Amino acid sequence: MADLSELDKMIKASMLxxxxxxxxxxxxxxxxxxxxxxxxxxGPVIKGVLMQSIVDSVANFIRVKxxxxxxxxxxxxxxKEEEYIILQCSxxxxxxxxxGDVEYKINSTKHFVKNGNAEMWDAINLLFQAIEPIIILxxxxxxxxxxxxxxxxxxxxxxGS
Numbered sequence: 612m613a614d615l616s617e618l619d620k621m622i623k624a625s626m627l628x629x630x631x632x633x634x635x636x637x638x639x640x641x642x643x644x645x646x647x648x649x650x651x652x653x654g655p656v657i658k659g660v661l662m663q664s665i666v667d668s669v670a671n672f673i674r675v676k677x678x679x680x681x682x683x684x685x686x687x688x689x690x691k692e693e694e695y696i697i698l699q700c701s702x703x704x705x706x707x708x709x710x711g712d713v714e715y716k717i718n719s720t721k722h723f724v725k726n727g728n729a730e731m732w733d734a735i736n737l738l739f740q741a742i743e744p745i746i747i748l749x750x751x752x753x754x755x756x757x758x759x760x761x762x763x764x765x766x767x768x769x770x771g772s
Contacts, residue, residue: 632686634698639681642704647677647697649685660685660695671710678702722769732769739765 637649640656648658663674677683677700684699705718716723724731739762745753 634684634686637683637685639677639679639683639700639702642676642679645674649683649695651685657695660697662697664696672708674707675700675703676705676707678704721767724769732766735765735769736762 635651637651637657639647640650641648641658645663646659646661648656649660650656662676663672675697677697681700681702683697683701685695686698687695705716707716708714712727714723714725722731739758742753743755743758747753
């Protein structure tokens, strides 16, 4: 691990090459797939602000999608004023994480979990479809009311409806 003086040298060398990194407060005015538009100090709208530093196709990422109206901190490389990136936001519309074939998304209405082509809600729904018709001749039958309530809760968590 590099000591602090070595790290300090690397940061200074990076600043000489790319310029200072300036952090400003802004407000989100529009959101697209990988970019958003911001306004700094109620000034003109700046389009194409990145939500993450890598926008190319990558197998692994965490993307935080800010909500319109969110107060954000944006970073700007001083020598390249056209390059802004969201560093932090006050309101989150969605978080999407992907590691290889595993995906996880969360927003205000649902969770989405997927591994390859296997989705969590589909797996849970298949389980309920298999259990619901069971009739036990001796002993106790499944509590149909609790099963229906449980299915509705799972559906709300994973399917958003």
